[in-house]
Amino acid sequence: MADYESIRKTVEDCCHSLGINDWELAISSSRSVSASMTGREFTDFSSSFDTSAVVRVLKGKKEGCASSDRVDDDVIRTLCLKALDNCQAKEIEDDFSPVINGPDKSYAEVKKPDVPFHNTADLKKAVLAAQEKLLNADSRVSCASESQAASITETNLLFNSRGLDLSDSSTASYIASEAVVTQAGETKDAYVIMDSLDGDTSLAVTKALDKLSSTSLPSGKYRIVFSNECMNLFLSAFASAFSGKNAFLGLSPYTDSIGKQVASEAVTLVDNPLYEGYAFQKSFDAEGLPAYCKNVIEKGVLRTLLYNGRWAQKAGCAPTANAVLTSGGSEIRPYSFYIEKGNVSIDDLFGKTGDGIFVTQMKGFHAGANAVSGDFSIESSGFLIKDGKKTQAISGFTVAGNFFSMLNEIMAVADDLYFNVTLSPYRTGSPSVLVSELSVAGT
Amino acid sequence: MLIDEELIHLALDKALSTGADFAEIFIEDKISDSVSMVKGRVDTVSTSLVSGVGIRAYSGLKSYYATTSVISRYAVLDAASDVASCIGEGRRTAPSFVLTERLNQNIHPVRINPSCVSVQDKLEFLHSASDAALSYSGKISQVTARLSDVDRRITVANSYGLITSDRQVRTILAVSAVASSGGESQKGSASFGRSMGLEMLTDLVSPRDLGTEASRQAVVNLESDYFPAGVYPVVIESGFGGVIFHEACGHSLEATSVAYDKSEFTGKKGQRIANECVTAVDDGTIPNAWGSMNIDDEGTPSRKTVLIDKGILTSYLVDRFNGRRMNEESTGSARRQSYAYAPTSRMTNTYIVAGNDDDDQIIASIDHGLYCAKMGGGSVNPLTGEFNFSVSEAYEIEDGRIGRSVRGASLIGRGSQIIQDIDMVGKNVRRGQGMCGSASGSIPVDVGQPRIRVRRMVVGGR
Numbered sequence: 001m002a003d004y005e006s007i008r009k010t011v012e013d014c015c016h017s018l019g020i021n022d023w024e025l026a027i028s029s030s031r032s033v034s035a036s037m038t039g040r041e042f043t044d045f046s047s048s049f050d051t052s053a054v055v056r057v058l059k060g061k062k063e064g065c066a067s068s069d070r071v072d073d074d075v076i077r078t079l080c081l082k083a084l085d086n087c088q089a090k091e092i093e094d095d096f097s098p099v100i101n102g103p104d105k106s107y108a109e110v111k112k113p114d115v116p117f118h119n120t121a122d123l124k125k126a127v128l129a130a131q132e133k134l135l136n137a138d139s140r141v142s143c144a145s146e147s148q149a150a151s152i153t154e155t156n157l158l159f160n161s162r163g164l165d166l167s168d169s170s171t172a173s174y175i176a177s178e179a180v181v182t183q184a185g186e187t188k189d190a191y192v193i194m195d196s197l198d199g200d201t202s203l204a205v206t207k208a209l210d211k212l213s214s215t216s217l218p219s220g221k222y223r224i225v226f227s228n229e230c231m232n233l234f235l236s237a238f239a240s241a242f243s244g245k246n247a248f249l250g251l252s253p254y255t256d257s258i259g260k261q262v263a264s265e266a267v268t269l270v271d272n273p274l275y276e277g278y279a280f281q282k283s284f285d286a287e288g289l290p291a292y293c294k295n296v297i298e299k300g301v302l303r304t305l306l307y308n309g310r311w312a313q314k315a316g317c318a319p320t321a322n323a324v325l326t327s328g329g330s331e332i333r334p335y336s337f338y339i340e341k342g343n344v345s346i347d348d349l350f351g352k353t354g355d356g357i358f359v360t361q362m363k364g365f366h367a368g369a370n371a372v373s374g375d376f377s378i379e380s381s382g383f384l385i386k387d388g389k390k391t392q393a394i395s396g397f398t399v400a401g402n403f404f405s406m407l408n409e410i411m412a413v414a415d416d417l418y419f420n421v422t423l424s425p426y427r428t429g430s431p432s433v434l435v436s437e438l439s440v441a442g443t
Numbered sequence: 444m445l446i447d448e449e450l451i452h453l454a455l456d457k458a459l460s461t462g463a464d465f466a467e468i469f470i471e472d473k474i475s476d477s478v479s480m481v482k483g484r485v486d487t488v489s490t491s492l493v494s495g496v497g498i499r500a501y502s503g504l505k506s507y508y509a510t511t512s513v514i515s516r517y518a519v520l521d522a523a524s525d526v527a528s529c530i531g532e533g534r535r536t537a538p539s540f541v542l543t544e545r546l547n548q549n550i551h552p553v554r555i556n557p558s559c560v561s562v563q564d565k566l567e568f569l570h571s572a573s574d575a576a577l578s579y580s581g582k583i584s585q586v587t588a589r590l591s592d593v594d595r596r597i598t599v600a601n602s603y604g605l606i607t608s609d610r611q612v613r614t615i616l617a618v619s620a621v622a623s624s625g626g627e628s629q630k631g632s633a634s635f636g637r638s639m640g641l642e643m644l645t646d647l648v649s650p651r652d653l654g655t656e657a658s659r660q661a662v663v664n665l666e667s668d669y670f671p672a673g674v675y676p677v678v679i680e681s682g683f684g685g686v687i688f689h690e691a692c693g694h695s696l697e698a699t700s701v702a703y704d705k706s707e708f709t710g711k712k713g714q715r716i717a718n719e720c721v722t723a724v725d726d727g728t729i730p731n732a733w734g735s736m737n738i739d740d741e742g743t744p745s746r747k748t749v750l751i752d753k754g755i756l757t758s759y760l761v762d763r764f765n766g767r768r769m770n771e772e773s774t775g776s777a778r779r780q781s782y783a784y785a786p787t788s789r790m791t792n793t794y795i796v797a798g799n800d801d802d803d804q805i806i807a808s809i810d811h812g813l814y815c816a817k818m819g820g821g822s823v824n825p826l827t828g829e830f831n832f833s834v835s836e837a838y839e840i841e842d843g844r845i846g847r848s849v850r851g852a853s854l855i856g857r858g859s860q861i862i863q864d865i866d867m868v869g870k871n872v873r874r875g876q877g878m879c880g881s882a883s884g885s886i887p888v889d890v891g892q893p894r895i896r897v898r899r900m901v902v903g904g905r
Contacts, residue, residue, distance in 0.1 A: 038703050041504065045529045048510040048783065049518065068492035069512045075492060086488035089562035120529055144705045144826070180705070180826060189826050219672045249481060250585050250628070251621060328477065328489030364831035367820030368853050372621055372630050377853035377903040379831035396829070398853050398903025400672065441672030441903040
């Protein structure tokens with residue numbers, strides 16, 4: 001591991017020689033390994049050891065940043081110079097005065113799960129077991145099926161010229177399988193990822209088999225249940241609408257919406273950096289502020305947007321400790337960002353639906369979702385719901401609507417909260433939800 | 444070079460020491476600068492340095508890869524040891540080698556290296572684009588403009604005795620505009636990128652034109668109605684419209700999928716897979732194109748590969764490792780975002796070549812359908828060929844004429860079907876720039892085509 005104190009001292013000395021009194025240094029160091037199998041063969045192994053640093057400097061009411069994933073004395077000097085250049089190229093903003101926060105804050109105590117960093121031998125064993133289970137689950141499973149396992153351990157540190165000295169460490173692993181099934185010339189696949197090497201990913205086979213013999217459906221308006229995984233994709237695609245920066249710039253519909261009803265009463269949207277049991281909990285943000293849990297939407301009412309220091313100052317409110325430091329400076333990002341679970345089962349949700357569609361897979365959000373207007377039109381597959389029961393597999397259709405309107409049309413929220421697996425502090429989570437009506441394009 | 448030839452040789456020897464039959468080292472030193480402006484004011488000025496080493500070894504059909512961003516003798520040899528220990532406890536079987544440098548002709552000259560230009564000078568271009576976008580219409584409520592450039596130096600050496608280097612400079616200007624009215628907002632965007640320096644913005648494209656184009660599109664979308672969902676004949680315009688071939692077909696021709704029988708085109712070389720009017724190529728040698736390079740990330744010179752010739756599948760896109768499984772030579776298609784990723788087969792500049800149909804005739808041939816003037820991005824599952832695209836500017840076609848503007852449309856289908864359903868191909872090929880995400884990270888690619896007609900597609904709308 002790198003000598004962090006030596007790096008901190010080098011930055012301090014460089015800044016001093018450049019006449020910079022206010023500076024901040026964020027360091028991230030990580031070690032990761034992974035192993036993959038396709039069919040009955042191991043195909044790929046990888047390991048990495050990476051250290052990166054971001055330097056932020058303040059001078060003349062302006063700030064500048066630069067980042068590097070190589071951290072040694074030569075680079076640190078270049079980094080400080082670049083950060084100063086970038087600072088000087090910016091304009092003074094009337095409504096923003098950059099600050100370096102002092103160490104006078106109290107931070108939540110974080111209890112992270114005690115999990116080991118796995119070596120290659122552990123990963124090989126886990127992948128082999130997962131792959132055996134996959135290939136033996138059904139005669140229709142093809143040798144193109146694959147599994148991968150990975151383990152990562154990382155340490156993040158934050159130092160600054162006011163004596164701030166914060167650090168945290170996280171260790172986590174995942175196992176993922178993609179089951180490929182074939183039947184009478186038809187091929188389907190499904191993917192399952194679990195945040196533990198002990199996770200059972202053979203559910204991927206069931207999910208892939210369920211897709212076989214799918215049909216399309218006529219275009220029209222349908223009542224829709226989005227699975228927890230699909231609703232997660234919506235949250236990821238539209239999370240930027242809850243950024244205080246985007247609202248300030250008019251790139252979100254929530255510019256003047258605090259205290260207003262923006263979703264149905266069934267929706268409570270939470271941003272929680274301290275989600276219990278999560279390996280990547282954060283007690284501080286990239287500006288050294290104590291991170292805390294907040295309801296962004298509470299029973300449909302917008303309570304707050306998410307801010308770092310810069311955009312909170314501009315908006316005239318307090319920062320919400322959602323700063324991440326990038327090569328361009330401080331940006332805003334939610335932590336564990338999720339819709340709170342309801343109290344009905346997914347079967348009850350089907351019952352409430354009557355006739356409609358259960359959407360279990362959606363692809364192309366990066367292009368098919370417009371985070372400014374809220375419009376989306378997404379390739380989907382899933383199942384028909386008839387008389388309150390999940391029935392025939394369907395595919396080859398799109399679901400279209402407007403996300404911001406859709407939040408108001410959520411009739412019920414299930415109890416099956418699911419988080420996507422990111423191996424980072426930043427993830428989204430959602431239960432399955434029932435939406436009153438959306439447009440579907442089929443054949 | 445970040446590390447010297449002696450250490451390179453030592454690292455390769457170390458990686459081979461337990462029985463690997465091939466070893467390769469990839470060394471990268473990259474500086475990326477980016478300046479952005481929001482509504483005419485500087486928003487971010489960023490610099491990112493990326494330097495690191497990736498060491499890979501093959502043992503038959505297994506690949507082992509280790510990376511480090513710590514540039515020291517100890518860290519590099521440690522990464523090589525990681526690779527060797529993963530392979531096992533055998534003895535060296537690969538023959539000894541002597542590294543011989545291969546020099547590559549630079550077919551992508553750079554006149555004004557962006558990393559040598561001051562931020563203030565770069566801001567001039569952004570002001571130009573931003574001012575044009577803001578003054579286009581009173582409905583424009585927000586404009587963001589970003590000028591990004593990359594100066595990437597790579598060295599690849601391997602146990603076949605090759606050592607070779609390349610320097611890749613890229614510049615891109617992207618403008619995004621938002622038009623608002625009555626509480627509703629719609630977006631428009633325009634971008635232009637090349638493997639060249641800042642001369643791009645004086646010789647090839649005007650920042651003002653990009654700003655105007657982004658705002659024009661935003662206003663068109665604001666004034667559009669939703670398009671009704673259904674199945675229609677579709678015309679896709681030249682340029683970035685080529686994303687349809689990139690997603691619907693290109694990814695399924697990459698060895699990454701084909702080698703593992705995870706593509707609907709596996710085993711179909713020599714067979715008719717597309718309409719006879721479709722010929723498609725991947726060409727990494729187009730001078731200064733956004734997706735071009737002198738060598739790929741395994742050190743193989745880039746080349747022009749005909750993928751489909753008059754409907755017949757003629758070649759896949761192959762990297763060295765997957766080529767082993769397929770028993771095929773590399774097509775110079777190994778690419779990666781950075782040293783942190785093992786390379787795999789990827790596209791460079793991929794396009795459908797010119798056909799024989801007049802643009803006007805293509806529109807006139809449709810009674811009721813959709814004209815996609817600008818495409819957004821998309822994605823595909825190569826296994827099933829199921830793809831999706833968003834349409835960022837579109838018009839209804841009525842009685843052979845382009846009619847009202849429409850919005851919110853997306854296109855879905857299956858790759859093997861759509862390339863048979865392309866039944867008219869225009870004469871004027873244009874290309875557009877994008878970033879392609881896949882197993883080895885995000886890389887710059889050109890997509891392209893002339894105007895084409897697809898006889899039948901599912902159009903998602905409202």
